[in-house]
Amino acid sequence: MRNILITGFEPFGGEVVNPSWEVARHLDERSLEDAYVIHAVQLPTAFHAAKMALELAIDRLLPEVIVCLGEAGGRAQLTPERVAINVMDASIPDNEGDRPIDEPIDEAGPVAYWSTLPIKAMVTAMRAANVPAAVSNTAGTYVCNSTFYALMHYVSAQKLHTRAGFIHVPYMPEQTLARSAPALPVETMVKGIIVALQAVVQTAEDLPLADGQTH
Amino acid sequence: MRNILITGFEPFGGEVVNPSWEVARHLDERSLEDAYVIHAVQLPTAFHAAKMALELAIDRLLPEVIVCLGEAGGRAQLTPERVAINVMDASIPDNEGDRPIDEPIDEAGPVAYWSTLPIKAMVTAMRAANVPAAVSNTAGTYVCNSTFYALMHYVSAQKLHTRAGFIHVPYMPEQTLARSAPALPVETMVKGIIVALQAVVQTAEDLPLADGQTH
Amino acid sequence: MRNILITGFEPFGGEVVNPSWEVARHLDERSLEDAYVIHAVQLPTAFHAAKMALELAIDRLLPEVIVCLGEAGGRAQLTPERVAINVMDASIPDNEGDRPIDEPIDEAGPVAYWSTLPIKAMVTAMRAANVPAAVSNTAGTYVCNSTFYALMHYVSAQKLHTRAGFIHVPYMPEQTLARSAPALPVETMVKGIIVALQAVVQTAEDLPLADGQTH
Amino acid sequence: MRNILITGFEPFGGEVVNPSWEVARHLDERSLEDAYVIHAVQLPTAFHAAKMALELAIDRLLPEVIVCLGEAGGRAQLTPERVAINVMDASIPDNEGDRPIDEPIDEAGPVAYWSTLPIKAMVTAMRAANVPAAVSNTAGTYVCNSTFYALMHYVSAQKLHTRAGFIHVPYMPEQTLARSAPALPVETMVKGIIVALQAVVQTAEDLPLADGQTH
Numbered sequence: 001m002r003n004i005l006i007t008g009f010e011p012f013g014g015e016v017v018n019p020s021w022e023v024a025r026h027l028d029e030r031s032l033e034d035a036y037v038i039h040a041v042q043l044p045t046a047f048h049a050a051k052m053a054l055e056l057a058i059d060r061l062l063p064e065v066i067v068c069l070g071e072a073g074g075r076a077q078l079t080p081e082r083v084a085i086n087v088m089d090a091s092i093p094d095n096e097g098d099r100p101i102d103e104p105i106d107e108a109g110p111v112a113y114w115s116t117l118p119i120k121a122m123v124t125a126m127r128a129a130n131v132p133a134a135v136s137n138t139a140g141t142y143v144c145n146s147t148f149y150a151l152m153h154y155v156s157a158q159k160l161h162t163r164a165g166f167i168h169v170p171y172m173p174e175q176t177l178a179r180s181a182p183a184l185p186v187e188t189m190v191k192g193i194i195v196a197l198q199a200v201v202q203t204a205e206d207l208p209l210a211d212g213q214t215h
Numbered sequence: 216m217r218n219i220l221i222t223g224f225e226p227f228g229g230e231v232v233n234p235s236w237e238v239a240r241h242l243d244e245r246s247l248e249d250a251y252v253i254h255a256v257q258l259p260t261a262f263h264a265a266k267m268a269l270e271l272a273i274d275r276l277l278p279e280v281i282v283c284l285g286e287a288g289g290r291a292q293l294t295p296e297r298v299a300i301n302v303m304d305a306s307i308p309d310n311e312g313d314r315p316i317d318e319p320i321d322e323a324g325p326v327a328y329w330s331t332l333p334i335k336a337m338v339t340a341m342r343a344a345n346v347p348a349a350v351s352n353t354a355g356t357y358v359c360n361s362t363f364y365a366l367m368h369y370v371s372a373q374k375l376h377t378r379a380g381f382i383h384v385p386y387m388p389e390q391t392l393a394r395s396a397p398a399l400p401v402e403t404m405v406k407g408i409i410v411a412l413q414a415v416v417q418t419a420e421d422l423p424l425a426d427g428q429t430h
Numbered sequence: 431m432r433n434i435l436i437t438g439f440e441p442f443g444g445e446v447v448n449p450s451w452e453v454a455r456h457l458d459e460r461s462l463e464d465a466y467v468i469h470a471v472q473l474p475t476a477f478h479a480a481k482m483a484l485e486l487a488i489d490r491l492l493p494e495v496i497v498c499l500g501e502a503g504g505r506a507q508l509t510p511e512r513v514a515i516n517v518m519d520a521s522i523p524d525n526e527g528d529r530p531i532d533e534p535i536d537e538a539g540p541v542a543y544w545s546t547l548p549i550k551a552m553v554t555a556m557r558a559a560n561v562p563a564a565v566s567n568t569a570g571t572y573v574c575n576s577t578f579y580a581l582m583h584y585v586s587a588q589k590l591h592t593r594a595g596f597i598h599v600p601y602m603p604e605q606t607l608a609r610s611a612p613a614l615p616v617e618t619m620v621k622g623i624i625v626a627l628q629a630v631v632q633t634a635e636d637l638p639l640a641d642g643q644t645h
Numbered sequence: 646m647r648n649i650l651i652t653g654f655e656p657f658g659g660e661v662v663n664p665s666w667e668v669a670r671h672l673d674e675r676s677l678e679d680a681y682v683i684h685a686v687q688l689p690t691a692f693h694a695a696k697m698a699l700e701l702a703i704d705r706l707l708p709e710v711i712v713c714l715g716e717a718g719g720r721a722q723l724t725p726e727r728v729a730i731n732v733m734d735a736s737i738p739d740n741e742g743d744r745p746i747d748e749p750i751d752e753a754g755p756v757a758y759w760s761t762l763p764i765k766a767m768v769t770a771m772r773a774a775n776v777p778a779a780v781s782n783t784a785g786t787y788v789c790n791s792t793f794y795a796l797m798h799y800v801s802a803q804k805l806h807t808r809a810g811f812i813h814v815p816y817m818p819e820q821t822l823a824r825s826a827p828a829l830p831v832e833t834m835v836k837g838i839i840v841a842l843q844a845v846v847q848t849a850e851d852l853p854l855a856d857g858q859t860h
Contacts, residue, residue, distance in 0.1 A: 072860035089857030112757035138783035141857035182397035212734030212786035215717035287645035304642030327542035353568035356642035427519030427571035612827035
């Protein structure tokens with residue numbers, strides 16, 4: 001069996017759960033298409049520690065596909081990210097108390113990396129499974145983006161053949177009971193991530209689906 | 216067995232489904248607390264026809280509890296409505312082509328009716344069941360509000376002992392696959408409506424839960 | 431000269447200014463159409479004290495037109511309110527520390543009062559002056575709504591021939607410098623209120639402009 | 646006098662005005678700090694033609710500072726962009742009918758360019774002038790982003806010492822009269838752009854102001 005690595009984050013910003021980990025842990029040990037097995041790993045919501053934990057997991061599992069998940073409170077859809085940028089600009093301290101402002105993630109790294117996942121095929125597959133989805137053009141400047149950038153930088157530096165990327169997920173209803181914010185149940189998100197992973201392993205070249213933003 | 220009437224609307228405004236009916240029809244023939252049976256009736260999304268169909272269903276079923284459901288695209292929570300107002304002001308034609316502007320629903324009726332459902336207890340029960348919920352202070356000025364007003368006016372005019380009101384529900388994910396709008400799966404909404412109905416039959420006097428709006 | 435009374439509120443909810451008073455005080459002592467003079471009065475943001483201060487101002491000025499203004503943080507347009515409802519449901523304490531939950535404003539009053547201002551003509555006039563405007567169907571359940579209800583109840587009980595109502599206004603840019611919320615400069619809002627007042631004194635019967643909400 | 650180039654776009658997407666050009670043309674021929682003169686140039690809202698027109702203007706004016714403005718309907722603040730990415734993904738055709746999907750702007754260019762404007766100092770200056778402002782981490786994937794990318798690529802390829810970047814601006818009230826969307830009057834935006842330009846010419850190294858996004 002070939003390995004797929006999926007990661008989710010610890011809760012942060014005062015929340016007691018993080019939907020990215022709730023989704024990831026539901027997928028742990030699942031097989032996909034009789035050829036892959038999914039391994040879920042929780043990452044700390046901290047700039048440095050997340051990078052370290054992710055690299056360790058990659059070294060251990062040698063995955064063919066890596067998808068990091070992160071919480072995007074306020075978004076209504078599952079959003080595969082297009083691009084990771086080489087900056088940390090923290091609006092709140094991370095879970096280790098670090099709060100970098102406009103520092104590069106890697107001093108010698110390029111400005112940005114593209115996701116190497118077929119993001120349009122993934123969006124198409126999720127919508128076909130009745131899961132709201134869209135491409136996102138910003139992963140922010142906090143731990144989600146820095147982990148995504150560190151992932152792509154490691155895959156590049158180590159010359160791995162792994163396809164890798166990041167998906168932001170909305171709140172779960174448990175987090176929005178008394179506030180007006182979009183949410184999707186974990187079951188809906190798990191269904192979406194499974195068909196997105198199927199799209200990854202089935203798609204060599206991405207689909208020419210328009211899913212851009214005017215701004 | 217005592218009867219509960221739940222209604223949902225036909226699709227309107229270019230949509231092919233209406234979550235209010237999808238939720239209602241899932242509840243049809245269900246029993247509640249071994250004492251009630253739920254009857255689901257679909258209403259036309261038209262000012263006049265909805266009123267007629269609703270009054271017929273009330274006469275036929277003599278329900279103890281009536282909850283009309285309606286779609287509120289853009290809302291993120293299940294929202295029991297507090298008040299129905301005596302005006303029709305249609306931003307789009309209804310499904311019969313009527314588009315009244317600032318006309319009263321009932322020439323001789325009062326400005327407004329309160330819901331006679333325990334809306335705070337319903338919200339509390341839904342949140343306890345992990346379903347996002349909040350009281351709403353406006354049902355709009357379209358067919359949802361006019362049906363809600365017609366319901367309360369009929370109950371009042373006929374001197375029925377029925378408790379009655381209205382709940383707006385969000386889009387389903389099927390309706391928001393490619394647009395950024397909040398949605399909840401029909402299963403989540405069905406779960407919410409069931410515990411809300413349980414709260415109705417268990418609650419004689421509403422709870423003093425603050426759930427107001429500053430505007 | 432005939433009198434027009436315009437009111438605005440004190441700051442509340444942690445804000446240091448209240449756009450409703452900033453707008454109102456810019457209009458104080460202005461004449462309108464060579465026939466009216468505008469008097470601005472600040473009301474406390476407190477359920478009981480606002481009602482007292484408003485009734486005093488009415489008794490003193492005997493205005494022909496009364497427009498109470500209130501802040502609606504998050505709205506993008508100037509919104510004449512259609513209806514005041516007979517309930518106080520405070521999500522935060524008022525400036526005197528009161529926090530009523532689901533209490534009537536007037537034990538013997540009707541469920542609701544309509545605004546007696548030509549709200550459609552006002553919206554039309556504001557838009558014609560390049561000021562974003564729309565009818566609102568809920569003034570909330572806090573001090574704005576209770577003052578609006580108390581106003582209409584007093585006019586009704588005293589059998590005054592005054593035309594009266596309420597307009598919610600957005601934040602000013604000074605309040606949204608570092609957060610993503612709609613705002614309009616006080617100059618834009620003052621321009622809007624002036625043309626809205628002109629529409630009031632020029633309009634005997636309101637315009638049949640559709641400006642309703644589906645929910 | 647040293648030259649500053651400011652650009653705005655033609656209307657697009659069914660709008661009859663474009664606030665980016667309304668702001669830019671108000672600044673044409675203005676001097677700044679007795680040392681600079683601002684030149685406003687309108688760009689076509691088309692992938693190829695905008696790039697051509699921009700390069701022509703740069704060659705003609707040899708500006709020390711270049712700020713391209715673009716409309717971001719739905720945003721509430723003036724938003725200096727942090728990064729331009731090397732992709733065109735058009736959700737609607739441009740004004741010449743082109744609709745590229747996932748094509749690079751420059752086949753040989755890097756994934757992304759940073760703005761070389763002091764975006765934090767600009768945001769700080771605008772807020773100090775009572776103009777809502779924030780850093781944005783995505784300029785989208787349409788003509789705004791492609792023009793921003795083409796700008797940075799040209800400055801880089803030509804080894805110019807010009808500091809350059811992009812600012813997205815909200816709708817004007819004229820565009821939102823009857824819809825609920827944030828807007829700022831052109832006067833407010835002009836005031837903001839002037840102080841932002843002053844910040845550019847006064848700031849050698851950007852300020853360490855946190856203004857990031859968690860996603």
